Amino acid sequence: STASAADNNDGQKGQIAILVNSLDNPYYAAEAKAAKRKAQSLGYSTLVLSHNEDVNRQHQLITSVVAKGVEGIVLDNAGSQASVSAVRYAKQHGVPVVLINREIPEDGIAIAQLSHNNVQAASQVAHKFVQKLGEKGKYVELTCNLADNNCVARSKAFHRVLDQYPDLKMVARQDANGALLDAKEIMDSILQEHPDIDGVICGNGPVALGAIASLQNAGKDDVIVAGMDGSNEEIEAIKSGKLYATAMLQAQKIARVGVSELDKYLRTGSTGRPERQLFRGILITKDNADKVHDFSYGKK
Amino acid sequence: MSLSTKLMPQNSRAATTSRVFLLILRLRIFLALFAVLVYFAVTTDRFLTINNLLIMAQHITIFGILSIGMTLVILMAGIDLSVGSIVGFAGMAAGYLIMEGIPIGDHVLFLSVPSVIVVTCLIGLVIGLVNGLLITYLNVAPFIATLGMLYVIRGAALLSNDGSTFSSLAGYEELTNTGFFFLGTGTVLGIGTPVWILAGLTGLAIVLAQKTPLGRYIYAIGGNESAAVFSGLPVRRVKLFVYAFSGFCAAIVGLIVTSQLHTAHPMTGDTYELRAIAAVVLGGTALAGGRGTIIGSVIGACVISILNDGMVMSGISNFWQMVIMGMVIIFAVVVDQAQQRLEKRVLVSI
Amino acid sequence: MSLSTKLMPQNSRAATTSRVFLLILRLRIFLALFAVLVYFAVTTDRFLTINNLLIMAQHITIFGILSIGMTLVILMAGIDLSVGSIVGFAGMAAGYLIMEGIPIGDHVLFLSVPSVIVVTCLIGLVIGLVNGLLITYLNVAPFIATLGMLYVIRGAALLSNDGSTFSSLAGYEELTNTGFFFLGTGTVLGIGTPVWILAGLTGLAIVLAQKTPLGRYIYAIGGNESAAVFSGLPVRRVKLFVYAFSGFCAAIVGLIVTSQLHTAHPMTGDTYELRAIAAVVLGGTALAGGRGTIIGSVIGACVISILNDGMVMSGISNFWQMVIMGMVIIFAVVVDQAQQRLEKRVLVSI
């Protein structure tokens, strides 16, 4: 149902709280839905919540669900450092936490920290981008949100690849807040300063789509755009040739694994796996775009 | 000795100086625009190209159109905090109408693009009307009524597609409801459609504000509401109209943004109300009502937009942009206060 | 015949009914609190456990403390939009003082935790004072002055550490500046420190508002500012005090949040001003000033917080939460208006 995020039909094993950033972003929505489905199939009821990047709200939500007596929490956190105390709070009150997507800088508090291999995924995208550009030309980087560690990691990985090519010049770099309209307007402005760019490399999906909207309006269909995330919108853009490459983050998989490990921990007292695990990002181009749906690869 | 001779200016140096100074203050928003343009033209390459000016004009439309509706509201000593949410909701409504259609029994009705636009504008108008009804008939203070609506309408926008976007709003060839993108990205005579819409709305609003009884009433209500009531003006109906018009402007912005991004996102327009208010204040409209112009606000929106774009082009960080923005807002009002004081002084000294 | 005898009530049935109804309306915020508690106690497991009540009390502190400062501002017919940004900035300031210290020449001065708290509170106070100065001396409308400061202070918070957080604020054992976490997470007699702070501030503010000349002046200014000026009240100083106090409350909230999270995040407190205003309005304080109570606002904050927590625990989606929140705000004022009308009618009918 759309109205109620809670589902108590099948909760013999208790309830799991699923806490993500914002449900109006397709990535987080996919994560939350996959986790919910998996948890229900394992016999838990679920409570899906969002903190909208507000660390204080995240803290309050965690204390609330702990008081409510949930069995465990699957958390895509609101800011790595600022989430440590909330996770520790849950642990101290006997509620295990599985972190997905974003890590925290301390070990041993969360039972698992599952994140995407941003470095690998970003490097692959960057390589593909370089190849297409023929190792030379002018490009623009639009970062998603430099206050977010994942975003910083992606940008660094981009540069580790791109900076090796002396003929490849970055002519502008701006932060677009991870948002569609911001990206479009910033791209509009940059295009004025640099009408002759050959490529744009973007820190996340919405930013790439915003850049595409701007380029389309300016009639610059030949500029190569690369992004990261792999939302359905991006996939559509790849199919129609507007977006050249992206990396699909396995949101569904990471969420499902997170729930299974939480379940295993609840049953056996251990996940049986190392705390930090990385999930490969899958490079998507026109060739394999068909295989992607809702941040899941392979089945259609 | 008749009064008219008494009103003859004294030809002292001091009086002339304050007159010149007053003129400068009155024209300050134009000077500010000019200053911003010159500054970025000098410091930033390719700022002053036709192309960039056209692009900037496109960006101005968003806050320009919002500021037109907001100006009328503020002229009337009101405030409308709900416009940002209406922008988001209107976009979602348009997306829904184009991609999902209206289910009627077993059938689904798809409207043509012009009808979608009209219906979306009507939706904005009705939401504005609800604001107006809360304010006039239930006596809720405008700040609270529109704050409440800010939440309600944003929630509704999010609920409309369970938080997801409506994307690739190309319409369906077979249903002949394509062509929605023209609204945001098309050009007429080389100038973008949104710019034409802004120009049209600006002209319309100027005529409305300056030439019609309705406009006069808006100024009168903002200048002295109790005197307006005593003068037998239809105060409630004027208020209803103005809030509805503000909702209408917000809906148009929602349509334009959606059309430009090819996607309706439910969070679009978040906090735009604050920037629209800032543009209005920058343009010299008093928050207390009764004093201000449409053109001032539109130019205020230009200054804010160009400042923004210019800062982006010259690579000033986001964080500094916020600080500068805040200072500009406060400074604008401080200067306005100085102008008011000087106006009085000049009036007394003649 | 004295007026007091003239005002003796008649004992008609109708009058009694409206009196009972009026009493209900007057106590509505307590009834609302009760209703919310009962509703969630019945529908939601583990809602009414000591543990959860303690947790909810902790959550209330954030908007409770903000609403205390905001009440005084609104009683005076002002508004303070900058509190959310001050929350963020105060947290960053505390983080900076604990982790980086104050560079003096070649040395770096680290303050003890109590000093850090005092200095941070002073910073909040000074920012509030700047609001007050803009409003009283430069005649900037409160809405604009504090809107400008909202941007400036948020920008400053972001700039203070280039957008990053100050994390793990444990302090350094060797510098004896540890113990900051007690403020947010410690308990005294089993009840969290923030709850004690809220209780203390509430008591203080009630005494201030009801028992001191200053409090009387705040009501007087909100009730009739020009009469306050003509009565020789120190209007400017009262305004300065009230905005400074609001800044101070925001700084305390910033400290509490930072201490709870062990981290200072520059975006903390974003849009909190709106919820604080909502709490005040819910508590029956009129936005036009002159009428309202501290305790009403604190209970208003309780209702908002508990509604929030309750909706979270019973799994109502975020989107619905927004819609409900907006409706509650509007409804609160509509009921308040009804009460005002009824008060008049009951007075007339006696």
Added chain:
Amino acid sequence: MAHEEGAEVVVETHALYKRYPGTTALADVNYRVYSGRINCLIGENGAGKSTLMKILAGADTPSDGHVSVRGEPVHLDSVAAAERAGIGIVFQELNLFPDLSVAENIFIGHELKRLSLISSSAQKQHASEQLKRLGLDIDPDTRLGDLYVGQQQLVEIAKALIKKVDVLIMDEPTSALSQTEVDVLFEVVRSLRAEGLAIIYISHRLEEVMNLGDHITVLRNGEKVAEDLIANVDIPWIVSAMVGGSAGEFENLPSSGHAPNFEVRNLTLKRTNGLYALDHVSFRAGRGEVIGIYGLMGAGRTELVETIYGMSRNAGGQIVLDGADLSNASAIKRLKAGISLVPEDRQTSGMIQGMSVRENMSLSSLPSYAWSRLMPWIRRTLEQRDAEGMISWLRVKCASASVPMTSLSGGNMQKVVIAKALLTKPKVMLFDEPTRGVDVGAKTEIYKAMKAIAEEGVTVIYTTSELNEVLAVSDRIIVMSTGRITADLPRTQATRDQIIECSAPTAGAAEALIFS
């Protein structure tokens, strides 16, 4: 002769000027106040009395000149500063807080404290004592807004009395008081004089001045024109000093036999405190008739004309114009039907300060200047023509129709407000205190205009607090007291004594205070 030997001058002004846009409220005023004396200040409406007092009380600052207290120049930039210099004031307009209690109002700014907290019990006790001294027996916990205006005025006086001052200014303190209340007040004022205070007393009732005062100063058009000991002067002297010889006279020949076209039946309106503001008011008026309504402040005249105009929603009773029942019509409909109002307070309800003279004049009749309903452009030339017509007909002094309203003097502003009402082509025109705060010349012109309007066949109903003015232009006189009509007589039969007697609040108070 003006200076009295042996009396100390406490306050003195030196070449004081106060300029407002369009008006010079004070010009070169050298004013002296003696301690231990009652210093009366006299002048026509708009002469500048209140302006002078506001400057002494620190509520306004002079454009030029300065004030000295006991020979020392002082800078009175706030009411608090004036209080420190020993000057306290009862303002002409009430400065009270309706939502606070009586005791809280009395002690505002001078709270009685114990341990730096307000001591409510002490305040209540002292408030009670002060009020008793003024003959007012009310519970000091009563919400101020629930008192009637006369009681509020006494509270305002009590508020001034609790301050320790050497100079007490009383700007028309008796305008809402009955004769008994006035007598009690005078005792208090005399005892303050005995304590050595300097009292500045402003009143339009010359008998009061003769009865109470020691010194008199007369202002005319912002200038000090005379100053003397009361013992040396008489009422005719004061009058001629005030009006400057022959000005202000107006010959009026009452007419009769007007065809009745307007009727008010059993109009009622209640105040929030349960008393009737309008207590079953009925009267008739005829085409071209001029009716003057006299009463003290708080008598309900404003409520009457505003209720007729349709501003009170909960009023009972009937209003009939030309056979049409307008009892349930909104103000907008009544305006269309031909009832218009020139409100009491032109600043707050009569005009839009930010607009020009032309825009103010056309405000109520704008639709008639539009091309059509579908093309609602205002025809500027038509609007301009009508505005200029009104300017010359009412002899509004202004440079052009486009000057801002704020540059006009009070009397001319009033004429603009009248023009606005006239342009709606009314059948009944209500004027609420049309000459309040207007200078002498303008006053005469306004009355001439009212007469001229009546001659066009319009029914004119006006209110006033001045006996001379109610007698000046009316064909018929209605006297009101506490919401009731206590007299309704043709001008030719009315006498001054009768009018004064009927206007006393006590005249109808016992019956008027009816509970539902």
